[in-house]
Amino acid sequence: xxxxxxxxxxxxxxxxxxxxxxxxxxxxxxxxxxxxxxxxxxxxxxxxxxxxxxxxxxxxxxxxxxxxxxxxxxxxxxxxxxxxxxxxxxxxxxxxxxxxxxxxxxxxxxxxxxxxxxxxxxxxxxxxxxxxxxxxxxxxxxxxxxxxxxxxxxxxxxxxxxxxxxxxxxxxxxxxxxxxxxxxxxxxxxxxxxxxxxxxxxxxxxxxxxxxxxxxxxxxxxxxxxxxxxxxxxxxxxxxxxxxxxxxxxxxxxx
Amino acid sequence: xxxxxxxxxxxxxxxxxxxxxxxxxxxxxxxxxxxxxxxxxxxxxxxxxxxxxxxxxxxxxxxxxxxxxxxxxxxxxxxxxxxxxxxxxxxxxxxxxxxxxxxxxxxxxxxxxxxxxxxxxxxxxxxxxxxxxxxxxxxxxxxxxxxxxxxxxxxxxxxxxxxxxxxxxxxxxxxxxxxxxxxxxxxxxxxxxxxxxxxxxxxxxxxxxxxxxxxxxxxxxxxxxxxxxxxxxxxxxxxxxxxxxxxxxxxxxxxxxxxxxxxxxxxxxxxxxxxxxxxxxxxxxxxxxxxxxxxxxxxxxxxxxxxxxxxxxxxxxxxxxxxxxxxxxxxxxxxxxxxxxxxxxxxxxxxxxxxxxxxxxxxxxxxxxxxxxxxxxxxxx
Ligand SMILES: Nc1ncnc2c1ncn2[C@@H]1O[C@H](COP(=O)(O)OP(=O)(O)OP(=O)(O)O)[C@@H](O)[C@H]1O
Ligand SMILES: [Mg+2]
Numbered sequence: 001x002x003x004x005x006x007x008x009x010x011x012x013x014x015x016x017x018x019x020x021x022x023x024x025x026x027x028x029x030x031x032x033x034x035x036x037x038x039x040x041x042x043x044x045x046x047x048x049x050x051x052x053x054x055x056x057x058x059x060x061x062x063x064x065x066x067x068x069x070x071x072x073x074x075x076x077x078x079x080x081x082x083x084x085x086x087x088x089x090x091x092x093x094x095x096x097x098x099x100x101x102x103x104x105x106x107x108x109x110x111x112x113x114x115x116x117x118x119x120x121x122x123x124x125x126x127x128x129x130x131x132x133x134x135x136x137x138x139x140x141x142x143x144x145x146x147x148x149x150x151x152x153x154x155x156x157x158x159x160x161x162x163x164x165x166x167x168x169x170x171x172x173x174x175x176x177x178x179x180x181x182x183x184x185x186x187x188x189x190x191x192x193x194x195x196x197x198x199x200x201x202x203x204x205x206x207x208x209x210x211x212x213x214x215x216x217x218x219x220x221x222x223x224x225x226x227x228x229x230x231x232x233x234x235x236x237x238x239x240x241x242x243x244x245x246x247x248x249x250x251x252x253x254x255x
Numbered sequence: 256x257x258x259x260x261x262x263x264x265x266x267x268x269x270x271x272x273x274x275x276x277x278x279x280x281x282x283x284x285x286x287x288x289x290x291x292x293x294x295x296x297x298x299x300x301x302x303x304x305x306x307x308x309x310x311x312x313x314x315x316x317x318x319x320x321x322x323x324x325x326x327x328x329x330x331x332x333x334x335x336x337x338x339x340x341x342x343x344x345x346x347x348x349x350x351x352x353x354x355x356x357x358x359x360x361x362x363x364x365x366x367x368x369x370x371x372x373x374x375x376x377x378x379x380x381x382x383x384x385x386x387x388x389x390x391x392x393x394x395x396x397x398x399x400x401x402x403x404x405x406x407x408x409x410x411x412x413x414x415x416x417x418x419x420x421x422x423x424x425x426x427x428x429x430x431x432x433x434x435x436x437x438x439x440x441x442x443x444x445x446x447x448x449x450x451x452x453x454x455x456x457x458x459x460x461x462x463x464x465x466x467x468x469x470x471x472x473x474x475x476x477x478x479x480x481x482x483x484x485x486x487x488x489x490x491x492x493x494x495x496x497x498x499x500x501x502x503x504x505x506x507x508x509x510x511x512x513x514x515x516x517x518x519x520x521x522x523x524x525x526x527x528x529x530x531x532x533x534x535x536x537x538x539x540x541x542x543x544x545x546x547x548x549x550x551x552x553x554x555x556x557x558x559x560x561x562x563x564x565x566x567x568x569x570x571x572x573x574x575x576x577x578x579x580x581x582x583x584x585x586x587x588x589x590x591x592x593x594x595x596x597x598x599x600x601x602x603x604x605x606x607x608x609x610x611x612x613x614x615x616x617x618x619x620x621x622x623x624x625x626x627x628x629x630x631x632x633x634x635x636x
Pocket of ligand 1: 011012013015016017035036037038039040041042043044
């Protein structure tokens with residue numbers, strides 16, 4: 001179970017990206033974070049695995065205070081938290097296989113991996129992950145030779161290598177077309193349903209939210225302005241989160 | 256005030272133009288151009304250029320042959336020798352004589368158009384030059400010879416006329432100059448190679464220290480970042496030639512070592528700068544992603560940073576090797592050894608054809624490396 005308590009993040013420039021944010025996520029949930037650009041979605045997700053250090057507040061995962069841990073302990077916590085990015089964040093010049101194996105680094109001997117040696121069983125694990133995502137034929141391609149949708153599947157395969165209990169997905173489909181967006185979301189849904197992985201995902205499209213989320217949190221200027229079921233997002237709520245101008249977007253998205 | 260602005264602007268333009276004109280006049284005066292000399296020394300230039308453009312590659316293998324003929328003075332002092340009738344030979348007509356006589360000297364089957372130094376070998380073994388003469392198109396000479404009293408036979412031993420010729424035997428051999436040039440060229444290439452290697456090894460850690468996205472964090476990091484940057488910039492402002500001169504004074508002129516030190520230092524500085532820019536331009540996405548998997552710092556560097564910078568680092572290093580070969584050819588001129596040193600020596604001793612060989616070698620090698628390095632760099636992207 002993930003608990004976020006009074007989380008506040010003030011960037012060095014003085015921008016308050018998150019303000020006294022608290023919520024809980026139970027195991028097996030598919031929580032979607034929505035909010036305008038700049039509302040603090042990325043900051044929130046990065047505070048959970050400590051890619052960003054929050055200014056105040058706590059993040060507690062399965063009873064362990066993530067915000068207080070450091071060094072090896074923090075790395076052990078991170079191993080169990082997968083992360084998926086809008087721009088995939090693959091090492092473009094490395095092969096698909098290497099990119100997927102990168103997800104396993106936290107589990108492996110730092111010395112042998114520094115020399116570029118991965119045990120055979122890890123390569124098999126990587127192949128299995130790629131098969132599961134249907135791109136095992138691309139295993140030897142360079143990452144930048146793949147299409148966006150394929151790259152995001154490699155990103156998910158990399159996350160699978162971590163055997164995560166929680167996946168943070170930061171706008172995982174924002175740079176993909178609608179059809180691909182659904183296929184990527186379906187992979188996440190399967191991880192959520194089959195592997196019982198808790199998912200915290202930021203999204204922009206209302207139809208995706210209605211289709212995949214079990215619960216939704218709305219952010220505005222770093223403040224939680226909505227928390228509830230996807231079906232509870234009505235006209236008023238949407239206007240509150242996205243502002244007046246968003247009306248049209250919602251209208252088309254709800255159809 | 257407003258009204259004056261166009262006027263002031265025009266005045267400023269005028270002033271800048273004036274300053275430029277003065278500067279140009281000054282620079283013409285200090286460089287002392289002498290167009291008359293450029294034209295008047297044309298014949299000299301033509302001869303030098305002619306030799307430079309006729310580089311030496313091969314020599315004809317040759318044998319040195321001494322051609323001599325006994326000359327009885329006076330005629331009855333010793334038996335008159337019979338002269339050979341083939342091969343390089345001297346034929347006298349008459350075959351002997353008394354002092355003050357003038358006889359005819361002919362030479363046959365000699366190299367064509369060759370300079371020959373005729374001399375007497377006196378009965379006591381002393382040498383006496385007669386004259387230098389050029390053989391004609393058939394390899395013959397024909398001249399009057401005055402018999403001097405000093406050539407009179409002593410105790411039954413007669414004087415001889417002799418000269419040495421180098422007779423080409425037709426075989427082409429690689430000229431010694433060419434061998435020297437190839438050796439010196441290898442010295443230069445390896446000088447550049449070792450300097451590039453040393454420079455690269457030093458540049459790698461420096462570049463990370465001089466990369467803002469890696470080092471410029473916290474107070475200590477910022478201080479280190481600015482110090483290393485300043486250090487690199489200061490070193491970079493020294494020309495390799497100046498450094499090579501300084502090191503040549505320390506370790507001795509003509510030694511490739513001086514050039515290697517100088518090149519290593521400048522390579523470290525300029526590659527350090529170039530590498531640091533490559534490090535600064537890396538995509539931080541993969542760093543974020545691999546950090547998020549629970550990898551440690553070293554693993555993040557190995558798997559997120561290194562794959563991104565390797566092609567750039569390799570390409571910069573090869574490019575610099577190419578540059579270093581060029582610089583090290585010149586470094587020889589200031590005492591750094593290698594092909595430049597050989598070239599400066601040949602020029603100083605007026606051996607322009609040999610200098611031409613060295614120049615041609617430099618042009619070929621620089622061209623070849625330029626091509627090679629750009630091909631390799633293309634394949635790295
Ligand atoms: N590294 C940073 N330094 C300073 N300010 C930052 C930094 N990163 C983000 N911010 C600011 O914090 C606020 C929240 O940014 P964040 O990236 O979390 O928003 P977001 O909801 O993810 O937006 P988007 O939908 O555009 O990705 C913004 O005002 C942003 O300008
Ligand atoms: Mg974001």
